[in-house]
Amino acid sequence: GTPGGVPGGMVDEAPLRVGGAVSRPEKISGPQPVYTEMARKARVQGVVIVEAIIDEKGNVTNARVLKGLPMGLDKAALEAVQRWKFKPATLNGRPVRVYYSLTVNFQVQ
Template sequence: KVHAAQKQERKIFVVQQPKFKPPEVRKQVEVLKPRTVRVPIPDPTPDEPEPVREIEPEESLPDVVPDDVIFGVPDAPPAPVEDTGPIRVGGQIKEPRKIHEVKPIYPEIARKARMEGVVILEITVDKQGNVRDVKILRSLPMGLTEAAVEAVKQWKYEPSTLNGRPVEVLVTVTVTFRLQ
């Protein structure tokens, strides 16, 4: 018996590849010849040496130095002080040191409501160490923010310095309200 698969004829396909034509080689018409360049070679042993020139000394400077002449390296001029407003603490600017702190008064309404939390403020400490401007970054209700601002305005700092001179700085402070 012959199976059905064996009965099928096999078909063969012939695929013709396209003929490849190599690129044309062009002949050069003109052949360049190398040019000869003549370079003069200097004589390593000259016949006559160059004459030696004698230099006459110039007038000498006087031995006496006038009294108004100062010798040495001049001091560097002081750095210009530009009042560009408060500088953020960081890098060469150290945070000012607090020398007097006033504790905030806990508002009675917040105490009765058992309210606790943190008020975050950004303050400007001036060149004398006083708190000048207060900006509220995070507040609390029931008078806690106002109590924190009133207390911080009374704080006193040792001013920050830059190149030995006091500068205004921006400082972020937190005031914590916690019932005991």
């Protein structure tokens, strides 16, 4: 292989922000987050906002919680989001890496 695992010595471009000529990624599939038992019993509801990088293949990377909920719900949201699959964002028809905020809703049924 090549040193550092980067083919042809390409420099990784910094992720872009969605907007203008950069289309937003579209969620194709992925699990719903699991409600923790403690949070369900306490009837904790709300949203967890996760910022992540969606890569050129539509994978979620570098996910981190921007706004969390207690009792393990932010961790549950992160675990779910990391398994989501997206149609990648594009710039001039070419798939690109983007920063993207994902909102995960928790509502007690």
